[in-house]
Amino acid sequence: MFRQMIKKSIHKSQHCNRNWDLSKKIPQEDIDLIIQAATQCPAKQNLNHYKTHVITDRALIEEIESASEIMDFGNVESNFKGYPGVEGYDQGVGPTNSQLSANLVLAFTKDGMPRQPDDISENAAIREPRELEEGYESTSYKTDRDQAVGIAAGYVNLVSTMLGYSTGCCRCFDMEKVNKALGVVANEDYHGETDAVLLMGIGIPDPTRQRQEHHTDRSFRFSSKKNMRTFETHYA
Numbered sequence: 001m002f003r004q005m006i007k008k009s010i011h012k013s014q015h016c017n018r019n020w021d022l023s024k025k026i027p028q029e030d031i032d033l034i035i036q037a038a039t040q041c042p043a044k045q046n047l048n049h050y051k052t053h054v055i056t057d058r059a060l061i062e063e064i065e066s067a068s069e070i071m072d073f074g075n076v077e078s079n080f081k082g083y084p085g086v087e088g089y090d091q092g093v094g095p096t097n098s099q100l101s102a103n104l105v106l107a108f109t110k111d112g113m114p115r116q117p118d119d120i121s122e123n124a125a126i127r128e129p130r131e132l133e134e135g136y137e138s139t140s141y142k143t144d145r146d147q148a149v150g151i152a153a154g155y156v157n158l159v160s161t162m163l164g165y166s167t168g169c170c171r172c173f174d175m176e177k178v179n180k181a182l183g184v185v186a187n188e189d190y191h192g193e194t195d196a197v198l199l200m201g202i203g204i205p206d207p208t209r210q211r212q213e214h215h216t217d218r219s220f221r222f223s224s225k226k227n228m229r230t231f232e233t234h235y236a
Contacts, residue, residue, distance in 0.1 A: 009161040017166035018098045018222055019215040020203045022058075026103050030163050031056070034202060037155040038106060049145035050152065050197060053107040053182055060181060061105050064199065067177035068170055070094030098215035099168025102201030106156060108149045109184055109196050149197050156200060166205040171198055 031054065038052045055061055157167050178184075178196045205211060214220040 005162070009158060013157045013161040013167065014227060015166070015211060015224075016099055016168040016222070017102075017201070017203070017205050017211045018168065019206045019209050019211070019213050020102050020201075021206045022101075022103060022203075024103070024204045026056075026165070026203065030165075031104060033163070034104070034106075034156055034160055037159040038108075038152050041152050041155040043148040043151070044144045047144070047148075048111050049148040050108045051111050052152070053109065055105040055107065056103070061100065061102075063181045064105060064107070064173075064178055065096050065098065065100040067181065068097040068100055068173040068199070070097070070172065095214055095217055095220050097168075097170045097172060098217075099201040100170055100199055101215035102166075102168070102203030104202045106200040106202065107178070107182055107196055108152065108198045108200070109179075109182065110145065145197070153198060153200055156202065160202045165202050166211070167203075168201045169198060170200070173199060 035052065035054055043049055055064070153169055157169075160167050173196070175195050178199070182196065184196065209218075210221065212222045212224055214222070
């Protein structure tokens with residue numbers, strides 16, 4: 001029974017949800033567990049590669065969502081031509097990514113590289129001596145952070161789904177607007193920028209609507225693709 005629940009949650013967690021029941025609230029104990037998933041998951045050398053912003057304030061959530069408008073939507077000069085059959089967004093600014101309309105939004109932001117060698121692992125200090133001297137982020141450190149954020153988002157996704165919620169990640173947003181909304185500023189104690197890396201909506205789906213339907217614009221439905229991932233299993 002427990003294995004079946006996990007399997008069902010894995011498959012359900014693949015799907016991005018775009019509309020929500022905002023008449024209900026996520027209990028604080030569930031939010032606390034989701035925060036645990038975001039902050040206590042594995043990270044290389046247990047470094048704090050990112051900061052997690054936990055947002056339930058509706059005005060702030062709407063401000064962040066407004067920064068996710070799809071620019072140049074349907075513009076013939078743009079690489080993004082819009083979705084077939086969609087009306088109302090022929091050219092100019094498109095719809096927002098309404099997974100960010102959720103009851104709860106998590107924002108993962110960069111946490112940079114600590115300036116003091118004592119704050120990082122001995123191996124990292126040896127591997128990237130110029131990084132400490134010249135104040136820039138190495139490719140390997142950026143890769144470690146991207147992996148850490150990805151693992152955190154995966155933990156949040158599965159844990160939230162097992163709790164009965166739906167989720168949706170968003171990487172397409174105006175970084176300056178999101179940074180301003182979050183009050184993100186450069187930290188002189190760290191190398192590198194502290195920009196937003198990933199936004200994630202977690203919430204209670206509207207049971208009366210198809211999950212791809214935009215939260216506020218019912219005439220717009222996001223596209224969906226079949227799972228085309230493959231795997232090979234090697235047993236000894």
